[in-house]
Amino acid sequence: MAVDNMLTLRCKYCGAPLDRKDVESDSPYVTCPSCGTTQQRVDAQAYLEQLMGQVRSWVNQALPGGFAISQSDSVDSVARYNIFMNSVKPKVDLEYGEYRFALNSLISHTMLVIPFTVDKTLKPVHQSAQAFAFGEKLRQIEPLAVDGNSKKVVTSAQRMSDAYALLINNCKLLQENKDGRYLLMVNNFTAAANDFGGIEGYEPAQRRFEALAEVCTGCEQLLKGDVTGSLGHFEAGLAKLKKVSASLLSNLKVGIMMPAVTQEIKQTEVLRGLADLVIHDGTTDPLKALSTIRAIFTYDYPTSGNWGYLLNNRDRFNEIFGYMAACIASRNGGTLNIAAGDGDILVPFWNIELRYSFQTGSLWKKHGVEVSENLLAAADFVTDTACLSNPTEAVTNVFAVRNKEGMFAGITGSETSISSSAGIGPLISSAHPNTAGSRRIVVPLSTKREAERLVEQYVANTAAVENKLKLSNPEVRGLIYVPCRTNNDGISAPAGFGLLAPARMNRMRLSKLVII
Numbered sequence: 001m002a003v004d005n006m007l008t009l010r011c012k013y014c015g016a017p018l019d020r021k022d023v024e025s026d027s028p029y030v031t032c033p034s035c036g037t038t039q040q041r042v043d044a045q046a047y048l049e050q051l052m053g054q055v056r057s058w059v060n061q062a063l064p065g066g067f068a069i070s071q072s073d074s075v076d077s078v079a080r081y082n083i084f085m086n087s088v089k090p091k092v093d094l095e096y097g098e099y100r101f102a103l104n105s106l107i108s109h110t111m112l113v114i115p116f117t118v119d120k121t122l123k124p125v126h127q128s129a130q131a132f133a134f135g136e137k138l139r140q141i142e143p144l145a146v147d148g149n150s151k152k153v154v155t156s157a158q159r160m161s162d163a164y165a166l167l168i169n170n171c172k173l174l175q176e177n178k179d180g181r182y183l184l185m186v187n188n189f190t191a192a193a194n195d196f197g198g199i200e201g202y203e204p205a206q207r208r209f210e211a212l213a214e215v216c217t218g219c220e221q222l223l224k225g226d227v228t229g230s231l232g233h234f235e236a237g238l239a240k241l242k243k244v245s246a247s248l249l250s251n252l253k254v255g256i257m258m259p260a261v262t263q264e265i266k267q268t269e270v271l272r273g274l275a276d277l278v279i280h281d282g283t284t285d286p287l288k289a290l291s292t293i294r295a296i297f298t299y300d301y302p303t304s305g306n307w308g309y310l311l312n313n314r315d316r317f318n319e320i321f322g323y324m325a326a327c328i329a330s331r332n333g334g335t336l337n338i339a340a341g342d343g344d345i346l347v348p349f350w351n352i353e354l355r356y357s358f359q360t361g362s363l364w365k366k367h368g369v370e371v372s373e374n375l376l377a378a379a380d381f382v383t384d385t386a387c388l389s390n391p392t393e394a395v396t397n398v399f400a401v402r403n404k405e406g407m408f409a410g411i412t413g414s415e416t417s418i419s420s421s422a423g424i425g426p427l428i429s430s431a432h433p434n435t436a437g438s439r440r441i442v443v444p445l446s447t448k449r450e451a452e453r454l455v456e457q458y459v460a461n462t463a464a465v466e467n468k469l470k471l472s473n474p475e476v477r478g479l480i481y482v483p484c485r486t487n488n489d490g491i492s493a494p495a496g497f498g499l500l501a502p503a504r505m506n507r508m509r510l511s512k513l514v515i516i
């Protein structure tokens with residue numbers, strides 16, 4: 001027992017086994033490689049004794065009266081088999097089933113966070129100490145598993161509960177932006193990958209967590225300022241995650257990981273793009289670039305009202321990461337849909353097509369005229385509560401321009417579209433794939449679905465006050481980037497917007513926007 005104690009000291013905070021080198025050192029303090037907590041050696045020893053007491057009492061309850069594990073060598077294998085099947089296995093199955101269920105739910109969530117950010121959405125139902133203790137119980141009853149099947153049950157359960165405990169510790173690290181957390185996550189992912197490697201059907205989980213260990217190593221290096229070193233890890237991690245994603249399609253056991261892996265790929269693409277950008281463009285400060293990402297996550301999106309459920313759903317970051325990755329890439333040869341015009345900054349707008357008919361007796365000879373308009377909506381509207389409560393603030397509001405007779409100004413002669421005459425139509429049709437070059441880029445912060453909702457509300461509000469209009473459902477076509485001029489901390493609307501420049505543009509502040 002004394003030797004065992006030396007080798008298997010347990011962390012009193014999370015229950016993880018401590019590193020052998022720490023256990024063997026003379027220091028009165030030991031640091032847990034899984035949760036990172038430093039504690040007194042005597043406390044870790046005391047915890048181990050307490051744990052073993054619990055395990056012994058569990059084992060004693062599981063075994064028929066009078067039987068002791070220490071005697072199992074002297075008991076014939078048929079008797080051991082019977083004890084295992086009738087007394088031990090039902091108790092194991094019960095607890096194991098619970099952990100396996102919780103583990104499957106855990107691995108269906110993304111388990112990666114970008115530096116400086118946290119993810120508080122993961123709420124494991126067990127404590128890591130419980131799951132680590134279960135692994136220890138299984139180790140104690142191992143001598144009773146005599147046939148192949150029983151052995152498989154015990155080792156799978158052992159590996160599964162161990163991996164589960166390690167991932168629970170990572171959930172805590174995802175929730176807290178503390179120094180050194182990526183190194184701890186690397187430890188946990190690596191050990192969990194090792195555990196999954198021995199369970200049939202869980203190979204993609206093994207490779208996923210190996211990949212995440214790689215990405216976390218890159219994050220740690222990025223945070224230390226070693227951008228060149230980080231790039232290789234991001235690339236290796238990304239390649240592995242993509243392989244995992246492909247293998248999940250045909251895997252029933254861990255197919256549930258697909259959405260999580262998809263998001264982890266997007267996050268890694270952003271990290272890789274960021275490292276790449278910093279390396280190729282010597283002027284970008286890596287920590288400033290990272291703080292850009294932090295800004296996306298820490299924006300104080302409204303939590304109440306109509307928008308709360310959309311803006312507080314983490315799935316939206318999938319899409320926004322994709323836009324951000326495209327922005328980064330376009331500084332380095334990739335393309336964005338960019339409108340013609342001069343300007344030192346590219347500002348993203350949602351391109352929306354809106355159809356309506358207009359009842360008129362004078363300007364148009366027919367009674368109802370079909371009109372097609374193009375609207376642009378500022379793609380950062382979600383950060384502006386005035387836009388959320390009044391969508392006209394975010395868009396090029398074609399219906400606002402009217403003369404004293406209630407007719408729309410800007411429509412002259414045979415023109416039937418307000419936006420075209422205002423120059424927005426030509427601006428939109430000038431957009432085509434192009435590189436950003438040296439121009440700075442404002443990162444879009446809204447999703448397509450959010451743009452649809454904005455414009456649905458815009459149409460509903462407009463229809464309520466413009467009784468001569470019949471509006472049909474608008475269509476959000478995609479993003480276009482409009483070259484604009486910076487003006488101190490603000491942004492000037494391009495000439496093409498004319499009188500229709502969204503009110504939002506007056507409130508855009510460079511210091512508040514997310515800019516690449």
Ligand SMILES: [Zn+2]
Nearest residue numbers: 011014032035
């Ligand atoms: Zn610990």
